Amino acid sequence: MTITVRTAQPADIPAMEALIARSGIELSDGFYSKEQAEAITRHVFGVDTQLVADQTYFLIEKHGELVACGGWSKRSTLFGADRAKQGADPLLDPATEAARIRAFFVDPSAARQGLGRLLLTHCSDAATAGGFHTLELAATMPGVPLYLACGFTVVERFEITLPGDIKVPLAKMRKSIAPGTAQRHQTA
16 A cells, blocks of 8 residues: 655645545534534635645645645644634744644545544654644544544633534644654554
8 A cells, every 4th residue: 555645735725625625524423413514614624725835734645646634833823724814824932832733634535544643643743843842733523532542632622603603612632742752654
């Protein structure tokens, strides 16, 4: 099985948006109602092009097909696509602030095959190389089990209210990482 991780490029955005839409709806089953899954997919999920420009957003391809995407950020935005952002997105201070783990999505046909964990290891290593000591993210309910299994802890539960007065629960999670001790990339 040939699996590759590569940096996302602007030309990849349409394929990533399509994968995100499939993942957001199908993998939310059992965690969110249909209305919640549709609302968060429509109003929050999607590509943050700043991550693509920063070269901190990655794709996983299996036999040349896009099966997962996600990244990390050295900027203050915690979650959301371009359409959900407001204003500037300043750089974080790696000495005192946490790098962000952002926008992890797996194609439903490739779920539960270790791709999220592989992507998280790749992003953790890159954030460590960038001088960060802590990772932080806003997890959807379908993502919480992965992040807990990878050593994150829930620091705050909150919900966002989307158009139509649809409330969607999320969890703010954190994990300490120590420079020089990043996990080596797993091979599949």
